[in-house]
Amino acid sequence: MYLFHRKTHTEELIEHLAANAPNPTPTELIKRIYEAFDTTEMQKGIDYYLNRNDIKRRQIYMYRDGQRVVDIDANNERIPSGFHKILVDQKTAYLAGEPMSFSSRSENQSVLELIDDLIGEKWEDMLPELIKNASNKGKEWLHPFINEEGNFDFMLIPAETFIPIMNVKTNKLTAGIRFYNESEDIVRLEVWTDTDVTYYILVNNQIMLDEDEELNPAPHFTNADGTEWRSWGRVPFIEFANNNERIGDLFFYKEAIDAYDMLVSDAQNTLEDMQSLIWALKGYTGEDLGEFMENLKRYKAVSLDLEGGLDTIRAEVPVEAYQVQTDKLKENIFAFGQGVNPSPDIIGNAPSGVALTNLYSLLDMKASILERKFTLALRDFMWFLAEYCNISGRPSFDYRDILFAFNKMLLTNEAEIIEMAEKSIGIISKTTILENHPWVKDVALEQERLQKEPPTQL
Structure with missing residues (x-):
């Protein structure tokens, strides 16, 4: 059953995208867009935040009969570092450790009370998640909607599950595809425009309209009593970008973290290898090495000929070189990651205000870039909030009247x-x-x- 008989914006969008394609059907075009969506870089940020660094997948190889094979007997410590999580959490706490402040250009206190009533504590809880996720993936999406009770609501949409379709000339969001896995074989897709949403289902690599939806395409929401169907007039997804390039923080220091993880893991392998002595034998009268180890273990003695000898060999650990290199890599990680090294040797016991300002300068620079992008996104968020007030009969307000301030939290003397x-x-x-x-x-x-x-x- 279809609500609209005229050509929908979704159909117009598909026709526009299909103009230069070799006669694809609308559903085939959506499938192509979905399959071409690359989330590799986003997933790296998520993995490193959760301590699933590349070192966890490291294999040690050997050559046997001219072929490279995995050496299952070799010590293979895989020790991931948590630097990325430290840096992201620093940035999140710095920007959202204290609640964000809303103010009014016209000093309209009633509007501020209305905003607090509509989004209040939920926004305070969601802001740190937005900062963390945008720092990991490069961006995150917020979806405002009107729930079944007719109240304004909003939810996070993971960036790896939403495909934005932008107007190249204006750089504005003209449509978007939200998708999620219902099971291993079933993916549900929603194509959102400024007036409607069309539901699709991908089953066994075949995409089709979702017949489970009674209205397809459907408007964005209904009134509380379900009597009137309405739409926002905008695509109801707001991008919260980490920076202008839409890339995660990990991009700038991943190689330094990988080098640190490799160095620490290899050092641990060397230490474990040192626990086993290497025996150098000359003139051993036994038949095999198994017998030698048995005699050594049982009798604490071995039989050698007159010119025989027995020595042990231990590997030497270049402790100073390891220490210098790990310290340098750690310094680079915090420098390239624009963070604050929490080491007491760096912070000191009672640093002055000037010293703390210098210590936080890189973090403040990085955070300020995100702050500017989030301020633009919040302006769009206020538009949806003001539009809801107009629709629901609540006191209206000018969304441009609202100002936002991040209450940055830093160490002070x-x-x-x-x-x-x-x-x-x-x-x-x-x-x-x-x-x-x-x-x-x-x-x-x-x-x-x-x-x-x-x-x-x-």
Whole structure:
């Protein structure tokens, strides 16, 4: 059953994409787009975050009869490092360790209360996931929708499960294909445009319209009572990009991590190999090495001829070279990853404010790039929120009136800040001093406390 009798935007899109193709059917074209979608780089970021580094798949080979084969007897330690997770978590905590602040250009407090009521704690919980996932994959998608109760809602759509189709001239999202595996043999695909969504199913490498959907294509949502079908007028997916190139953070330091993992794993292999002595025999009178080891184990002695000798050989570990190289690789990982090395030797016991600013400079630079991209995405998110208010009869507002601020969280020298705050009394307002005091989280609450029990210093 089809709701629309006119040509849908999905059909128009498919016709446009098919213009230069050798007569594919719409379903074949969608299948081609789906099969050409490459998530390799995204998956690398996810794997390294979950400590599934390439070293985990390392094999040690040997040559037998001129053929390279896996040496199943060789020591093969596979020790992955967690540097990528540290760097991504640093960035996430730096940007979202404290809740994001929303403000109004027109200082409309009722609008801010409305936004908090509609997205509130769910947004605070979702923001760190958006930052983490975008840092791993290069981007992540947010899907705003109106649920069955008629309330505004939103959900994360993993970037590896959504194929954006962009307008080349405007660089705007004109359609998108969301897909997910229902089972090993069945993939469901949804083709979204600004007015409708068409459902497809891929079974045994054959794609067709999903007959389980009563309305296909269908509008984006219905009213709470299900009486009226409506659409957003935009493709309801918002891209939260990590940077302008849409690449994950791992891209910039993966080789350094791989080299570190290889070095540490090989060092462990060498240490394990050292536990086994290599015996150098001269003039042994026995018939085979098995007998030699048995005599050595049982009698603590072996039989040698008059010119025989018995020596042991141990491998030498280049400890200093290993240490220098691992330290250099670790330094490169934090430098290329634009992070903060948490080593006490780097941070020190009580660094000054200037030292901490310098320490966080690379992290702040990297985070600021994501911050700009997320601010653009949040502006689109506010558009959907404002549109929902218009549709549902809630108080309307101008989505361009809303401002966003990431409350970045960094280490500070509290004693230094408090001393500067005391010296600023009488020069700047007490409110400004409270806003920058490291112990004050809620300025309004602190001001109420001050009125009841004024402190001696402020």
